[in-house]
Amino acid sequence: MIKLDNISKIYRTKTIETTALNEIDLHVPKGEFLSIMGPSGCGKSTLLNIMGLLDLPSSGNILVDGQSLKNFNGKQLAKFRNEKLGFIFQSFHLIPDLSVIDNVELPLLYRSISAKERRSLAAAALEAVGLANRKSHFPNQLSGGQKQRVAIARAIVGKPDIILADEPTGNLDSVMGDEVMDILIRLNRENKTTIVMVTHDERMAKKTDRLVRLYDGTQVA
Amino acid sequence: MISNYIKLAWRVLGRRKFFTFISLFGISFTLGILMVIFSFLQGELGNNAPNSNKDDLILIETLRLQRIYYDTIPVVDTVMLNGQEIFDTTMETRRRGASRWNSSMNNGIAEEFLQDLPSAENVTIFNGDTQHDVYVNGIKLTLQTLYSDANYWQVFDHQIIEGRTFDDTDMENVAQVTVISTKTAQEYFGTTDNIVDRELLLDGTNFKVIGMYQDKSKIIPFISPDLVIPYSNMTLANQDSYYHGYFTTVIQKRSDVEPDVVKNEILTAATMIPMDHPSKPEGYNEVILMAKTYNEMYAQGIYSDDDASKSLNIMKWVLLGLLTFFIVLPTLNLINLNVSRIMERSSEIGVRKAFGAHQGNIIFQFIIENIIQTILGGILGLGIAIVLMKFINTSGFLGTNTMVFNTKFFIYSFLLTIVFGVVSGFLPAYRMSKLNIVNALKENKI
Numbered sequence: 001m002i003k004l005d006n007i008s009k010i011y012r013t014k015t016i017e018t019t020a021l022n023e024i025d026l027h028v029p030k031g032e033f034l035s036i037m038g039p040s041g042c043g044k045s046t047l048l049n050i051m052g053l054l055d056l057p058s059s060g061n062i063l064v065d066g067q068s069l070k071n072f073n074g075k076q077l078a079k080f081r082n083e084k085l086g087f088i089f090q091s092f093h094l095i096p097d098l099s100v101i102d103n104v105e106l107p108l109l110y111r112s113i114s115a116k117e118r119r120s121l122a123a124a125a126l127e128a129v130g131l132a133n134r135k136s137h138f139p140n141q142l143s144g145g146q147k148q149r150v151a152i153a154r155a156i157v158g159k160p161d162i163i164l165a166d167e168p169t170g171n172l173d174s175v176m177g178d179e180v181m182d183i184l185i186r187l188n189r190e191n192k193t194t195i196v197m198v199t200h201d202e203r204m205a206k207k208t209d210r211l212v213r214l215y216d217g218t219q220v221a
Numbered sequence: 222m223i224s225n226y227i228k229l230a231w232r233v234l235g236r237r238k239f240f241t242f243i244s245l246f247g248i249s250f251t252l253g254i255l256m257v258i259f260s261f262l263q264g265e266l267g268n269n270a271p272n273s274n275k276d277d278l279i280l281i282e283t284l285r286l287q288r289i290y291y292d293t294i295p296v297v298d299t300v301m302l303n304g305q306e307i308f309d310t311t312m313e314t315r316r317r318g319a320s321r322w323n324s325s326m327n328n329g330i331a332e333e334f335l336q337d338l339p340s341a342e343n344v345t346i347f348n349g350d351t352q353h354d355v356y357v358n359g360i361k362l363t364l365q366t367l368y369s370d371a372n373y374w375q376v377f378d379h380q381i382i383e384g385r386t387f388d389d390t391d392m393e394n395v396a397q398v399t400v401i402s403t404k405t406a407q408e409y410f411g412t413t414d415n416i417v418d419r420e421l422l423l424d425g426t427n428f429k430v431i432g433m434y435q436d437k438s439k440i441i442p443f444i445s446p447d448l449v450i451p452y453s454n455m456t457l458a459n460q461d462s463y464y465h466g467y468f469t470t471v472i473q474k475r476s477d478v479e480p481d482v483v484k485n486e487i488l489t490a491a492t493m494i495p496m497d498h499p500s501k502p503e504g505y506n507e508v509i510l511m512a513k514t515y516n517e518m519y520a521q522g523i524y525s526d527d528d529a530s531k532s533l534n535i536m537k538w539v540l541l542g543l544l545t546f547f548i549v550l551p552t553l554n555l556i557n558l559n560v561s562r563i564m565e566r567s568s569e570i571g572v573r574k575a576f577g578a579h580q581g582n583i584i585f586q587f588i589i590e591n592i593i594q595t596i597l598g599g600i601l602g603l604g605i606a607i608v609l610m611k612f613i614n615t616s617g618f619l620g621t622n623t624m625v626f627n628t629k630f631f632i633y634s635f636l637l638t639i640v641f642g643v644v645s646g647f648l649p650a651y652r653m654s655k656l657n658i659v660n661a662l663k664e665n666k667i
């Protein structure tokens with residue numbers, strides 16, 4: 001599903017050069033639930049961003065769903081992300097001015113779908129994360145766990161093949177973290193959604209199919 | 222999609238109340254003031270009674286007698302001819318100076334030379350500078366008197382409320398009649414009812430009122446005199462010299478000819494004026510009639526350059542500059558406010574882009590938001606304009622003139638509002654749309 005070929009990412013400023021990723025080769029097959037671990041600053045987020053086409057590698061090749069994305073322009077990349085990828089962030093990144101259901105609808109705004117269909121898809125996604133009764137709340141009226149479940153609903157509403165989650169349980173206590181994790185596992189089992197998750201929590205990582213460890217930009221396990 | 226953006230815009234405006242207040246205040250105040258200024262100018266300069274023919278009017282307020290002095294200087298050149306130096310003398314004339322005498326013209330000149338210009342539809346001659354003091358119950362009242370011919374009533378379409386205007390027969394008979402304004406009627410007779418056939422005492426002579434017209438306060442006295450009398454009654458008619466006198470001529474051109482055509486005809490007419498009249502002051506050998514359009518006259522009144530069309534040009538630039546200033550300043554201010562407002566929303570932009578918005582989507586969204594905001598400002602500005610006009614009208618700043626709300630202008634300013642919205646929204650939106658997603662989503666912004 002995702003194939004990384006010799007990916008490196010180097011941040012250069014005038015004075016220093018940081019190698020965030022060093023020649024990573026990684027293959028994530030379709031339907032796998034992969035977790036990535038490693039100490040802070042080792043390049044986990046950078047790797048996930050590159051997989052999610054949010055950032056470009058300094059060198060190397062990425063194939064997503066068999067497609068090389070080298071020659072895509074901004075608009076094509078946006079369309080690709082819209083159709084194939086879903087994102088979950090540690091700090092939720094819900095839009096405070098939008099109601100829960102409007103937040104969930106967001107990815108569908110960039111498709112040609114009728115407003116009515118958008119509504120019903122968003123309602124179904126909220127149902128799937130157990131928040132059908134919070135549709136017209138606003139993000140600041142929700143608990144952290146609920147916010148992250150809204151974010152998951154937003155990530156799955158477009159039925160993407162791949163979900164990329166950067167520390168989705170990082171800001172949650174263990175009970176809420178388990179809830180979120182259960183939803184992700186169910187998604188992976190039932191919908192065969194490929195999931196790549198960055199985590200600091202061994203317990204969460206153990207629940208996934210495979211664990212990749214990074215150290216200083218290099219894959220160590 | 223648009224309906225989502227509108228909904229969001231509404232929420233955003235409501236959530237950031239202080240920002241909304243500041244920016245709406247800026248937009249609405251600017252637009253309100255612009256609307257008031259426009260409707261004032263429209264009333265003052267627009268083509269409305271008694272000024273409906275304004276665009277076709279050419280004024281001659283000044284007759285210039287002039288003489289240009291030339292010096293004749295012998296110039297000696299040395300030329301080599303057949304190896305021999307010879308001298309060749311040529312005469313060169315140089316303009317040394319000019320003496321000019323500007324004054325208003327004698328009615329005789331207008332009667333004799335300006336009646337039959339090919340492109341003229343109508344001509345009127347008048348003096349609008351006379352003031353009369355009259356006494357009403359022992360209280361002094363100063364009236365602006367206009368002495369005119371009968372054509373005045375055709376060139377300037379005063380709205381006649383009662384009675385009639387005077388005609389050529391009244392002129393010939395030196396009829397002691399007058400047409401007065403509603404304001405004069407109110408002040409002199411204390412009423413505007415049944416004014417006709419009453420008498421008005423001016424300088425010891427009784428003038429019979431034959432008609433009354435609606436008063437309009439205007440800056441230019443001859444458009445809004447207090448009373449009008451046939452100029453055959455004027456003791457200053459045919460006075461001064463054959464050339465100079467006390468009159469202004471206004472030519473109403475045919476609307477299908479350019480003003481310059483008429484101006485040229487006037488120049489030609491001036492060359493027909495004989496220069497050998499015994500009343501001609503010594504030393505002048507040329508007569509020029511200084512013609513200008515109406516707008517040039519206004520411009521000259523504000524920026525007084527000898528050359529009326531130059532004044533108009535300068536005026537136009539000054540007005541344009543002011544207008545630009547009025548529009549650019551709040552736009553810059555808005556851009557500034559918008560940048561900081563959108564900056565706060567970088568995480569939203571990051572999320573939208575991650576989930577498939579491309580640059581165009583982001584720009585579109587923020588421009589829609591801005592347009593909604595400026596349209597709100599426009600509606601508020603409309604309210605401000607209406608209130609201001611009402612206030613100005615009831616306070617009587619403009620005399621009996623009233624400002625009228627102008628629908629066409631409202632539509633223009635509404636369009637202007639939208640331009641405001643697009644311009645002030647585009648730059649910040651464009652900048653933010655280029656934002657790098659990863660940076661926009663940075664968890665810990667410092």
Ligand SMILES: Nc1ncnc2c1ncn2[C@@H]1O[C@H](COP(=O)(O)OP(=O)(O)OP(=O)(O)O)[C@@H](O)[C@H]1O
Pocket residue numbers: 011012018019020038039040041042043044045046047
């Ligand atoms: N925009 C940037 N400019 C320069 N260096 C950067 C930039 N972004 C990240 N880095 C560097 O790249 C390295 C990897 O960063 P990354 O965010 O991928 O770490 P991480 O493994 O996600 O850490 P954490 O667990 O704290 O989230 C770090 O050393 C960081 O300082």
Ligand SMILES: [Mg+2]
Pocket residue numbers: 044045046166
């Ligand atoms: Mg990270």
